[in-house]
Amino acid sequence: MRINKGMSVALCLVASTAVAKQDKEAYQDCILSSASQAEDSAAASIMTNACHRLYIDNFMLSSKDQDYFQCLLDYLPDVKKRSAAVQVQQTCDRKHRSLFN
Numbered sequence: 586m587r588i589n590k591g592m593s594v595a596l597c598l599v600a601s602t603a604v605a606k607q608d609k610e611a612y613q614d615c616i617l618s619s620a621s622q623a624e625d626s627a628a629a630s631i632m633t634n635a636c637h638r639l640y641i642d643n644f645m646l647s648s649k650d651q652d653y654f655q656c657l658l659d660y661l662p663d664v665k666k667r668s669a670a671v672q673v674q675q676t677c678d679r680k681h682r683s684l685f686n
Contacts (some may be wrong), residue, residue, distance in 0.1 A: 606643070607640065607641050607643075608640045608641075609640070609641070611639075611640045612636050612637065612639075612640035612641050615635075615636035615639065615640060615658065616632075616633060616636050619632045619635075619636065619658045619661070619662050620632040620633045620636065622662040623661065623662060623664070624664070624665045625664050625665060625666060625667055625669075625670050626667075627667045627670045627671070628661045628662070628664040628667075628669075628670040628673075631657055631661060631670060631674055632657060632658055632661050632662070635654040635655075635657045635658050636658070638650070638654050639651065639654050639655070639658075649681050649682050650681075650682070652681040653677050653678060653680075653681040653682050656676075656677035656680060656681055657673065657674065657677050660673045660676075660677065661673055661674075
C-alpha cells in the first residue's frame, strides 16, 4: 500500500495533535497555585510562561525542559525581588538544562 505525500502530512498532524495534549484545567490550576502568589511581576511572568509550556504549548517538550519549568514553579512563588527571580531562573536552567548533567 502506497501513501501519498498529502496523506503522510495528514497522518503526522494527527499524530502530533495526540502528543501535544493541552490541559486547560491543569493550566488554570497551575496559574492559581503558583503565579497568583507571586509578589514580583517578573516571577509571575516566568511562572505564567512555565504553566503555559507545561500544559498548553507542550509539543516536543523534553523531560529536561519539563523539569526546568517545574523547578521554576517550585521555587519562584516565594520570590520577592526581581534579582532573586533571575537567580532562581538561572539556577533551574543550570540544574536541569545543562549539557553537563
